[in-house]
Amino acid sequence: MDLLIIESLEAEVMQWLESRYAIRYAPELASDPRAFRQALYNVRALIVPPSVTIDAQALHYAPVLRAVGRVSAGAENIDLDACSRARVEVVRGLTATAQAEAEFMIGALLSMLRRVPVVGSDGMLVGRELGAATVGLVGMQPSARVMAQMLAGFGSKMVGYDPALHASDPVFERWRVKPMGLRELLEQSDAVCVQLSYFSRYHGLLGERFLPFCKPNQVIVSIAHSGLFDEASLADALNSDRVAAAWLDSLEPGALDEGRPLHGIENLQITPRVASTTRESRLRSAWAVARRIDEMLGATPNATRTFKATMPGEPTDLAAEPQLP
Incomplete structure (x- = not known):
């Protein structure tokens, strides 16, 4: 499996990724740590919400994992040192919020x-x-x-x-x-x-x-x-x-x-972490994370559109996003 998505994404971003990769969308894994670890064996990239912990134990179950995406603000649920040791990149839209x-x-x-x-x-x-x-x-x-x-x-x-x-x-x-x-x-x-x-x-x-x-x-x-x-x-x-x-x-x-x-x-x-959570910021962050993951994994042959890869720290011009059918 190319990409396991546990955090909800905007529809247009999800469709854009689905046109390129084999994706499993499984938000129920956020409340089932055991099932989550079992699902990691053949996953190349993840997008996870704040409630899912990515630590050395989780990474042990993910031998081919290359990237962990985080759309929502903050990364307290991710062990950055453990990811670095495992050569797993933590992908965030650093300027999106x-x-x-x-x-x-x-x-x-x-x-x-x-x-x-x-x-x-x-x-x-x-x-x-x-x-x-x-x-x-x-x-x-x-x-x-x-x-x-x-x-x-x-x-x-x-x-x-x-x-x-x-x-x-x-x-x-x-x-x-x-x-x-x-x-x-x-x-x-x-x-x-x-x-x-x-x-x-x-x-x-x-x-x-x-x-x-x-x-x-x-x-x-x-x-x-x-x-x-x-x-x-x-x-x-x-x-x-x-x-x-x-x-x-x-x-x-x-x-x-x-x-x-x-x-x-x-x-x-x-307030319960509302500063970064707006419609516009989530869309900017989702596009930044999706594009960086796409850049890392490489587009599949069924991709029919061209795009400009965007690094997580680079502002995204939403007006220039590809139009999906």
């Missing part, structure tokens, strides 16, 4: 700055304007580039930090973002947007070492894995009003349970 994520963060900032008041110079409780804010970008991901473009339109000042980039990296100048250390960024920012890719070495990065230095009345929006935050330190910052409000679009199960630090905190808002 940038616009959706940036729009979400802008909306969250506007909401928090206006809805969570501060004391003005005349003693009145008032909201704030995004255009007058210094916005800190933690993680120079594709969504941060779109954020920088949008924030420039508001007139916001932008500062940025990424542990994987040196302050002299040209990306900061290109995106018109002033590089800073993480503590300095938190000290100077009225609003902070976190979109840093999660690795185990970053677990708890935003914790007691940095959060106590947040600028008073700061607001934080995060579309990153919640493991970047130390729960107790975030709870302390929110309860002390040093952080006026936080909005997390991803939170590990049970983090709000009674007895956990974030339980019952009123100025913390949680």
